[in-house]
Amino acid sequence: MLNDLVAALDIGGTKIAGALVDTGGRLLARIQRPTPAQESAARLSAAVDEVLGELTAAPEWHRVRGIGIGSAGPVDAKAGTVSPVNIPGWRDHPLVPDVRERVGGLPVTLVGDGVAIAAAEHWQGAARGRAGALCMVVSTGVGGGLVLDGALQPGPSGNAGHIGHISVDMDGDPCPCGSHGCVETIASGTNIARRAHASGWRPEPGGDASAAGVAEAARAGDPRALDAYARAARALAAGIAATATLVEIEIAVVGGGVARAGDTLFTPLRHELARYAVLPYVRSLALAPAITGTDAGLIGAAAASWKSLGVTVA
Template structure:
């Protein structure tokens, strides 16, 4: 499709969330050469949100590197529908079935545009340059305000037809559990997300140390200090994550699980009980012994991953580093 493109091609990446709209020009080694950023006017109408996206793109277009851009990759908060090119982010109510791909293509010189969900974008980034590099089969997860994820199978990102494959946060792990906002019951997200870790701790009598704000980080701090209620809330979150991971590994035989997002910042308070529970849930020979590791790319994962997902979808070999095969 772009066989005549010059060496040194770039991909314009957009990372769209409820708080910020970030953009960058990304080179074939995954470096972010030029950045642009706007706050997301999440409470405004859809056209106002699109104007902020247009401003980010406009800033990128002013850079001399824009002439080397061969595609635009978008990682967006979901739900997204890559098959239709639309987005309906839960925390951006002005966008419901918003035709983002069409609008971005119009603002970006009719370049090819590839849309994917933010969990899948993070997965693409961690497989390209992060903690899943060198693995042909991986599950990557974001544990934050929500719980999202994505899959790498057979050495390739598996976004699924709509760009949402691997959305582990809405596997049900508690059959008669609390109702989830998604409409189901007992979802991983309902047990393991940051706000739900806080909710459970507060319901059981936890009080933040020193009058701090009740956040997942504050619960983690109390857990490190030995608070039994805080420890129990993280243990329950870890159990839910372990059950979801074990189900995924049983279905598709992943060898590594990469966990990022704010809740992963709890460190051993999360990873310790998670590994212990996982050993009890993932017992079949082909699912046992999964490595669980923290993500490496942090807040840049969305931009790096949007570029990586676009490169794979469009077959841009220049952006496809060699991955070592699994042992």
């Protein structure tokens, strides 16, 4: 069938992924490349081109109706530009015009990566059927998106729900975004590992020094690793509770690489959320791990594209 697919791009601090996606959320022709996050704008654009080049070469490409992009933010959906905090080579980078030119003028929809995970989880994941949800990605950075009144709410610029840059520590560390004490400065995988290292934790020789390694040490009972995850959980809980208090969501869904720590993150997060979500109308807030996993960014970017094309998928 013609025009029954969209192309999706998921652009983050560690990977650039692409796929063709149908109206049922099925992914075809999946591509992935590492993000050259510390390199030049030209090298970053070349990496996106590599992914698009493989997608446009797929035999199903003639069925593609539009392009959806979920990018680390902030993004500017109106201008079609991105300025990811964790990708310093891109500042006000004209991603949408570049992609549109590369794909022959097809319509391109841009949202933040947190909005993309919200779209994915509302379409196929833990927030399916919920009228109000905050869906988060906790990885190299921390992002989020909102579902209100049963519909995705990206906001005019495509950044609504960007919980990673809510300040939860007035005297906290500077954040690359320019503020201080943001959730991301405490709860991202990078900063969980940084906290553990600062306290004296070290992996075994040849071991994993990232947040995943810290999680492994926490499961083994290392107090410094446990502290790093408890601190991250406290920051996340404060941000989630503030959001729930403001807009009365029903559920908070947490995905991304850090969420793969499982109970190492979710046990202290549930405890801290009970301490912060204390008003009567937020005490029943549900908490769940994301279901759509590593495909969330692609599924959500596709959902945003289908929505912009007037096709209902969720």
